[in-house]
Amino acid sequence: MPDDQSQRRMFAIFNEVGIIAQLSRAMFEARLPEGVLLPHFSLINHLMRVRDGQTPLVLARAFQVPKTTMTHIISVAVKHGWVELHPNPKDGRSKTVWLTDAGRAFRDRAIADLGPDLTHVADALSVPDQEGLLTRLTDLRIHLDRARDAD
Amino acid sequence: MPDDQSQRRMFAIFNEVGIIAQLSRAMFEARLPEGVLLPHFSLINHLMRVRDGQTPLVLARAFQVPKTTMTHIISVAVKHGWVELHPNPKDGRSKTVWLTDAGRAFRDRAIADLGPDLTHVADALSVPDQEGLLTRLTDLRIHLDRARDAD
DNA sequence: ACTATATAGTGCGAAATCGTACTATATAGG
DNA sequence: CCTATATAGTACGATTTCGCACTATATAGT
Numbered sequence A, B: 001m002p003d004d005q006s007q008r009r010m011f012a013i014f015n016e017v018g019i020i021a022q023l024s025r026a027m028f029e030a031r032l033p034e035g036v037l038l039p040h041f042s043l044i045n046h047l048m049r050v051r052d053g054q055t056p057l058v059l060a061r062a063f064q065v066p067k068t069t070m071t072h073i074i075s076v077a078v079k080h081g082w083v084e085l086h087p088n089p090k091d092g093r094s095k096t097v098w099l100t101d102a103g104r105a106f107r108d109r110a111i112a113d114l115g116p117d118l119t120h121v122a123d124a125l126s127v128p129d130q131e132g133l134l135t136r137l138t139d140l141r142i143h144l145d146r147a148r149d150a151d
Numbered sequence C: 001a002c003t004a005t006a007t008a009g010t011g012c013g014a015a016a017t018c019g020t021a022c023t024a025t026a027t028a029g030g
Numbered sequence D: 001c002c003t004a005t006a007t008a009g010t011a012c013g014a015t016t017t018c019g020c021a022c023t024a025t026a027t028a029g030t
Helices: A003-031 A038-049 A056-063 A067-079 A101-122 A127-149 B003-031 B038-049 B056-063 B067-079 B101-122 B127-149
Strands: A083-087 A095-099 B083-087 B095-099
Touching (some): A003 A038, A003 B003, A038 A056, A038 A067, A038 A095, A056 A067, A056 A095, A127 B101, A127 B127, B003 B038, B038 B083, B056 B067, B067 B083
16 A cells, blocks of 8 residues: 555645635635634634633634634724623633624624525535535544644 | 524534634644744645645635735745745735745655654544545535625 | 742744735737 | 736735733642
């Protein structure tokens, strides 16, 4: 079994993943308000999907970004009035991030605006292919995550 | 057929793609020299895989980045001595980007250093799953590309 | 309780990304 | 040939990302 072949295939996979990440990000951002970028939306979306009240550090880990980057992303969301920072009653060093009604409204609007694009793009693949793709991407992501933790 | 379901699935796919792009980029950059980032490597790799002598604008389109970004990426590669800029004999406004021996050596070394990581990560999926994944990602990328061109 | 170490968040500076505007050159229409 | 328009590249500034260092607070060991 040629190991070289497998390396090239994985390289090609990561190459496609990188291009798709870039194109899909551009597609998303085209539907967001001027100056609002994917990370800003992703933060609000995450707080709604999982739950708000999490600390910045937990959020930084969830998004795989340095904590300084998360500080900045949160500050933008605060400036827009989408989240509020409160003290963490369980840890004086820490804070908690809470959604506002405006934040929830912004997310709902963005999701609705994104819908048609997602529907259109879904045409690229059959439903079984979509499911297979998602399953394998998830496997790969988990594997990469574990490899990273092994540092 | 619930359209909503398909939207959620595509959203989840793009979410995984974004995370994998981030993790694989970090994995790559950990093997590159200090301060060298993925776009710098990608430029050199592209010039070797496809061919050098292309113009900055053509390269910007190939990487789906604004031409100002490509100017910057090329300037870093010039600073490292990996590429040289020459006039474009066919167009006085334009330039051409050529690899140096140092650039080729840098790319060969980087590929070799990346190999073990790629092999390790290939364990996440069977060979047929890798092939299926690559095929579907390519289909999706082509579809996104066409959707973008339709603007 | 006291000290040493670890952790949460942020200020700061460097680099990357990218939109706008500008210069130089090319192309098209008359 | 001359003018109008389009295109290639870059200078500049705003924003994002992120490493380093610092402060404040928590936790562990004695």
